[in-house]
Amino acid sequence: MSTTLNIQTEIIPNISVDCVIFGFDKNSKSLNVLLIERFLKLEDSEVPAVNDYVLRGFHTFENETIDDTANRVLKELTGLEHLYKKQFKVFGDPNRLKNEKDIIWAQNEHFNRRTITIAYYVLLPTDAFQLENNPYKPKWFPVNQLPELGFDHQKIINEAYADLKEKVLYKPIVFELLADKFTIKELQDTFEAILGVEIDNRNFRRKLITKKYIIALDEKQTGVSKKPSQLYMFSKDVYQKIYKESYLINI
Amino acid sequence: MSTTLNIQTEIIPNISVDCVIFGFDKNSKSLNVLLIERFLKLEDSEVPAVNDYVLRGFHTFENETIDDTANRVLKELTGLEHLYKKQFKVFGDPNRLKNEKDIIWAQNEHFNRRTITIAYYVLLPTDAFQLENNPYKPKWFPVNQLPELGFDHQKIINEAYADLKEKVLYKPIVFELLADKFTIKELQDTFEAILGVEIDNRNFRRKLITKKYIIALDEKQTGVSKKPSQLYMFSKDVYQKIYKESYLINI
DNA sequence: ACAAATAAACGTCTAAAAAACGCTATAATA
DNA sequence: TATTATAGCGTTTTTTAGACGTTTATTTGT
Numbered sequence: 001m002s003t004t005l006n007i008q009t010e011i012i013p014n015i016s017v018d019c020v021i022f023g024f025d026k027n028s029k030s031l032n033v034l035l036i037e038r039f040l041k042l043e044d045s046e047v048p049a050v051n052d053y054v055l056r057g058f059h060t061f062e063n064e065t066i067d068d069t070a071n072r073v074l075k076e077l078t079g080l081e082h083l084y085k086k087q088f089k090v091f092g093d094p095n096r097l098k099n100e101k102d103i104i105w106a107q108n109e110h111f112n113r114r115t116i117t118i119a120y121y122v123l124l125p126t127d128a129f130q131l132e133n134n135p136y137k138p139k140w141f142p143v144n145q146l147p148e149l150g151f152d153h154q155k156i157i158n159e160a161y162a163d164l165k166e167k168v169l170y171k172p173i174v175f176e177l178l179a180d181k182f183t184i185k186e187l188q189d190t191f192e193a194i195l196g197v198e199i200d201n202r203n204f205r206r207k208l209i210t211k212k213y214i215i216a217l218d219e220k221q222t223g224v225s226k227k228p229s230q231l232y233m234f235s236k237d238v239y240q241k242i243y244k245e246s247y248l249i250n251i
Numbered sequence: 252m253s254t255t256l257n258i259q260t261e262i263i264p265n266i267s268v269d270c271v272i273f274g275f276d277k278n279s280k281s282l283n284v285l286l287i288e289r290f291l292k293l294e295d296s297e298v299p300a301v302n303d304y305v306l307r308g309f310h311t312f313e314n315e316t317i318d319d320t321a322n323r324v325l326k327e328l329t330g331l332e333h334l335y336k337k338q339f340k341v342f343g344d345p346n347r348l349k350n351e352k353d354i355i356w357a358q359n360e361h362f363n364r365r366t367i368t369i370a371y372y373v374l375l376p377t378d379a380f381q382l383e384n385n386p387y388k389p390k391w392f393p394v395n396q397l398p399e400l401g402f403d404h405q406k407i408i409n410e411a412y413a414d415l416k417e418k419v420l421y422k423p424i425v426f427e428l429l430a431d432k433f434t435i436k437e438l439q440d441t442f443e444a445i446l447g448v449e450i451d452n453r454n455f456r457r458k459l460i461t462k463k464y465i466i467a468l469d470e471k472q473t474g475v476s477k478k479p480s481q482l483y484m485f486s487k488d489v490y491q492k493i494y495k496e497s498y499l500i501n502i
Numbered sequence: 503a504c505a506a507a508t509a510a511a512c513g514t515c516t517a518a519a520a521a522a523c524g525c526t527a528t529a530a531t532a
Numbered sequence: 533t534a535t536t537a538t539a540g541c542g543t544t545t546t547t548t549a550g551a552c553g554t555t556t557a558t559t560t561g562t
Contacts, residue, residue: 014263015343015367062365066343090341090369092266092317114313116266118341170421170501185539197498203521205540207500226538227528247448248549249458250421250501436510454550456511477509478557499520 011059013112017069018057018119018153019085020160021077023126023140024177024193026186031177031193032126032140033157034077038150040108050101054150055157056136057117070120077138078129084176085122088163089156092116096152105150121160123176168194170250172213175234183221183229184208213238262310264363268320269308269370269404270336271411272328274377274391275428275444277437282428282444283377283391284408285328289401291359301352305401306408307387308368321371328389329380335427336373339414340407343367347403356401372411374427419445421501423464426485432468434480435459464489 021034040050056077060069066087074083094114097106106113126140141147143161146154168174174190175182188204191197208214213235221228272285291301307328311320317338325334345365348357357364377391392398394412397405419425425441426433439455442448459465464486472479 012265012365014265060343063345065345066341066367087341090317090338092311092369094314094316114263116317118343169499172502174502183539191500195498200521200523201538202523202540202542206542207520209540211502224538225530226536227530227540229539247446248420249442250499251423251425251462434510451550451552452510453512453552457513458549460511475509476559477507478511478559480510 009062009064011061013059014115016057016059016115016117017066017073018055018091018117018156019070019073019077020055020119020121020157021074022121022123022143022160022164022177023128024123024190025126025140026178026189029189029193030142031190033143033146034138034140035147035149036077036136036138038105040105042104049104050150052101052148052150053139053141053146053153055153056138059115066118069118070122074122077134077136078124080124080129083122083124084173085120086163086167087118087120089159090116090118091152091156093152102151117156119156119160121164123164123173125177125179127179165194172234172236172239181217181219181231181233183231185229187232212242260313260315262312264310265366266311267308267366267368268311268317268324269306269342269368269407270321270324270328271306271370271372271408272325273372273374273394273411273415273428274379275374275441276377276391277429277440280440280444281393282441284394284397285389286392286398286400287328287387287389289356291356293355301356301401303352303399303401304390304392304397304404306404307389310366317369320369321373325373328385328387329375331375331380334373334375335424336371337414337418337424338369338371340370340410341367342370342403342407344403353402368407370407370411372415374415374424376428376430378430416445423485423487423490432470432482432484434472434482436480438483463493 023032023034024030025032034056035053036056038050038052038054039048041048056073058069058073058076060066064072067085070085070087071081074085075081096115096117097103097113105111131138131140143157146157149157164173168191174187174194177190178186184205185201187208188199188201191204192199209216215233215235215238217231217233219231221231274283274285275281276283285307286304287307289301289303289305290299292299307324309320309324309327311317315323318336321336321338322332325336326332347366347368348354348362348364356362382389382391394408397408400408415424419442425438425445428441429437435456436452438459439450439452442455443450460467466484466486466489468482468484470482472482
């Protein structure tokens, strides 16, 4: 037994945090969501009572901020810290758990029936960490081909995706979905995957390359069987200096 | 005693909803926030122990949605329903109540020390309802000249205002701060008050008038001592048809 | 009845940005 | 050395933003 002081505190039974983890896979050009399996087999039955997918979530501890609960979820699932995350909405409907499976699950886990969950979404490249050896067995699913989801998690993902689609148009958050060094084509692929549109490569390229916060590196892509492309990085510093306030009314 | 069935339920002691009510006063051209007084005089003291202002908030009932808690706050304070409201952030720091007054107040009201509050902001014209006869004695304060505020409410207002400033640039929410019929000048005044900038009247006018969802009415202003201006309305229907997807990447 | 004052409303020009589309360059590999 | 896929540059047209001058409608004072 360790002599380390154990400052573990109680969880708040009616407050949880769920994270919609969006990962962009630049090879398949697909925007994915990370889900874990929810599986329950009752003693008296042959078929599983619950067998679907859910978002990962934790209950908040008494002495913990909401952001730290989200960080805990992310650390546990991805091993990573300091990820871009956006707290976008609270889901607190008294009838959130309405279907049979959710009720069985809640009883089995001794959940509080009226739990409000504070939802975040998170952006990262899918290859930022490895899925193997993770005890939760998380899996990536394309955002438009999700499996059957438990609780109100389909709704949560829909709203996260809607918010992402909106924000990506006027905030520099796409870069969070890519590695530090990226090509203009990858950036375009990311926009296309998120928005579900086609973008003219020539206009997109010109528009982005002329931005002062998109910085060309002294490096080119390697290991490709075509003309290797120029690598770029995004400078948050430069961005913030430029976009102090622009006040272009765009309604 | 009434025979009406009383379906009053318990409150959830650790979950509350606070509303930042923004009102635009087109006469003073000022963006205001509605606050109520927080006053407490302890038996053994001459001077009040607590005497400042706060946002209005309620605890959520066990059988109530979060949105309905917000609606309850708004109804109580303004008498109005169906106001534009945006749930923008949760404030759930374990040390939210840190100064002396907040702790005295919390003890006196038997508040749960770890309460998370779900914050909304609301937009309406200040003349949409009357302040008189309201038992809470709410008062309007210009957003840039707020009095001393209790709890973390200054922080909540700051974040609401920051979110409003951002959203107003690309979502048609200004109209919520004006009456159904408005002049182009009033619209401009509203933008100027929110953003704290000056806008060229001639360019603004041209830009707005050409929008299909800004519809000129067969009416002019009355009771003004200058050339009366044309009244317009905002058509949400037309707006939504046009802006299904515009996908202009504006980073 | 008329002039002065004031804000509404319209117009013109210029520069910048977006959109549409044609074309060339570079590397791997067959 | 030819092929081919993608990277990357260029040109024109259209749209929008920004700066600023002018006219028009109304009330109010004389």
